[in-house]
Amino acid sequence: MEQSNSDQNLLINKSQGDYLVKVGLAEMLKGGVIMDVVNADQAKIAEDAGAVAVMALERVPADIRRDGGVARMSDPTLIEEIMSVVTIPVMAKARIGHFGEAQILEAIGVDFIDESEVLTPADEAYHIDKLKFKVPFVCGATNLGEALRRIQEGAAMIRSKGEAGTGDIVEAVRHLRSITTDIKAISMAADEELSVWAKNLGASYDLIRVVKESKKLPVPLFCAGGIATPADASLVMQLGAEACFVGSGIFKSGDPSKRARAIVEATAHYNEPDVVLKVSRDLGEPMVGISAKDTSIKLAERGW
Amino acid sequence: MFNIGVLALQGDVDAHIDILELLGARVCKITKLSDLHGLDGIVIPGGESTTFSMLLESSGLFEPIKKIVSDGIPTLGTCAGLILLSTKVLDGRSDQKSFGLLNAVVKRNGFGRQISSFVDKIELQDSNNGEEATYINEEYQTVKVTGAFIRAPKIVSVGPGVQVLGTILQKEIVYVREKNIFATSFHPEITRNTFIHEKFLDAAKKG
Numbered sequence: 001m002e003q004s005n006s007d008q009n010l011l012i013n014k015s016q017g018d019y020l021v022k023v024g025l026a027e028m029l030k031g032g033v034i035m036d037v038v039n040a041d042q043a044k045i046a047e048d049a050g051a052v053a054v055m056a057l058e059r060v061p062a063d064i065r066r067d068g069g070v071a072r073m074s075d076p077t078l079i080e081e082i083m084s085v086v087t088i089p090v091m092a093k094a095r096i097g098h099f100g101e102a103q104i105l106e107a108i109g110v111d112f113i114d115e116s117e118v119l120t121p122a123d124e125a126y127h128i129d130k131l132k133f134k135v136p137f138v139c140g141a142t143n144l145g146e147a148l149r150r151i152q153e154g155a156a157m158i159r160s161k162g163e164a165g166t167g168d169i170v171e172a173v174r175h176l177r178s179i180t181t182d183i184k185a186i187s188m189a190a191d192e193e194l195s196v197w198a199k200n201l202g203a204s205y206d207l208i209r210v211v212k213e214s215k216k217l218p219v220p221l222f223c224a225g226g227i228a229t230p231a232d233a234s235l236v237m238q239l240g241a242e243a244c245f246v247g248s249g250i251f252k253s254g255d256p257s258k259r260a261r262a263i264v265e266a267t268a269h270y271n272e273p274d275v276v277l278k279v280s281r282d283l284g285e286p287m288v289g290i291s292a293k294d295t296s297i298k299l300a301e302r303g304w
Numbered sequence: 305m306f307n308i309g310v311l312a313l314q315g316d317v318d319a320h321i322d323i324l325e326l327l328g329a330r331v332c333k334i335t336k337l338s339d340l341h342g343l344d345g346i347v348i349p350g351g352e353s354t355t356f357s358m359l360l361e362s363s364g365l366f367e368p369i370k371k372i373v374s375d376g377i378p379t380l381g382t383c384a385g386l387i388l389l390s391t392k393v394l395d396g397r398s399d400q401k402s403f404g405l406l407n408a409v410v411k412r413n414g415f416g417r418q419i420s421s422f423v424d425k426i427e428l429q430d431s432n433n434g435e436e437a438t439y440i441n442e443e444y445q446t447v448k449v450t451g452a453f454i455r456a457p458k459i460v461s462v463g464p465g466v467q468v469l470g471t472i473l474q475k476e477i478v479y480v481r482e483k484n485i486f487a488t489s490f491h492p493e494i495t496r497n498t499f500i501h502e503k504f505l506d507a508a509k510k511g
Contacts, residue, residue, distance in 0.1 A: 012423055012450055016423075017422065017452075020452050020494055020495060021418075021421040021422060021423060021452050021453070021454050021494075023494075024421070024452045024454045024491060024494040025418055025455065027316040027319055027350070028315060028316050028350045028351050028352070028383075028384075028454060028455075029351075029352075030314070030315060030316060030317065030318070030351075031312070031313065031314040031315060031317065031351070032314045032315075032351070032352060032355055047354065050354070050355045051355070052314060052351070053352075087396075087397065087412060088352055088354060088355075089352075089417075089455065106419070109417055109419050110418075111417055111418035111419075111455070112418070134419055135419060136418065261358075264355070264358070264359070265359070265362060268313045268314055268335065268363075269335055269336075269363070271335075272335065272336065275363075
């Protein structure tokens, strides 16, 4: 049985291969922490603290939220500078629907593109056709339907949107729970229920069937938006996230280096409270944060 | 029944577990010292080798794993696992530690960044250890392994005692064995080929 399975898999064509290495990189990042950095020094600190990747951007979400205005792709020089100082993968953000920015990021050679609601959307109807790119994409989602639509468009990784730049974990928890609850329901649904699931979620029937059979998303599910402490990381990993993005939570805190390392440890050992306890001590000031309820702009509502 | 431990501090742990379970192994995740008891084999998955290095150190797993691997437990390392097992790492971080038990020089990200990642057929070499010799040709039927090379390390050279079991492009060494240690610069677990894991499990079953 294994042999025939194995033989089948040897017949991998070019486009299947391209997709495998995209999702493959997402698999490699599992159990790790991806950190937002705005310059080369921060990138080094993140790498030293054990980050599996860095997200290169001009302003962390907390500052984007404070400054207002239009948030765009970062200056290529900044991204290239960060790529030159670290050996781990470098990600960068493009605006929702802005395939022009994504093409530039691909030309720079970044390792992952985040089509991100943290930037100001460029298209109010369509997301980027991510299958056209060789570089893998990560997209945010608030529920399973949104996640599957992004996967249909070619996303190789899904992250919860959370509410970026708040330091409030409540929205990320809501999004993760929504996604995992629906996955559980679908995996127990009868075959005749699947087309109704597809209709209600606005997702393809084929992907709903894949979810039913595998009992999980077809690509890795990471958490983003509001992680500020080691305990936050442990919480979301136990809720089904497979890795963590930390944006403002690290470099808006009192001791970024120590906090970064603590969140890496807590993500790796999320099921071992004694380890999470140990790394939670004496971390200095956390980012101040704002309650997600009190924010006038809800970034998570961007994307369709 | 044989017990395989997969180092699970970070990386594509699930992909390895899927294949090992498909092949009938009992699998546990290694994140702390007590997980090392009663194992018949160890897998070091893909991931970020710099992160592995830090977490192995802080969890106190570095020396104990190094000891059981050097004592002869069958071990499989893919990608970052290969880097961690090798004696010399080029382009690593200065504080990056490796077990140094596989006599090979590897260059991190030697095949380039993600944009250069690819899937390729592996040219298997005669393993000279009583196993069936399998050579690749252009026919799919004789191919036993395809692998995903994802920001993959390059094996620059191997020392005495290391068997070259697989290459690509007729020259690049991508699959090696030294005594109890099997290592690949690619990911057979991502293309879901069972061949490499079968060879490793055969060694684990023999003890």
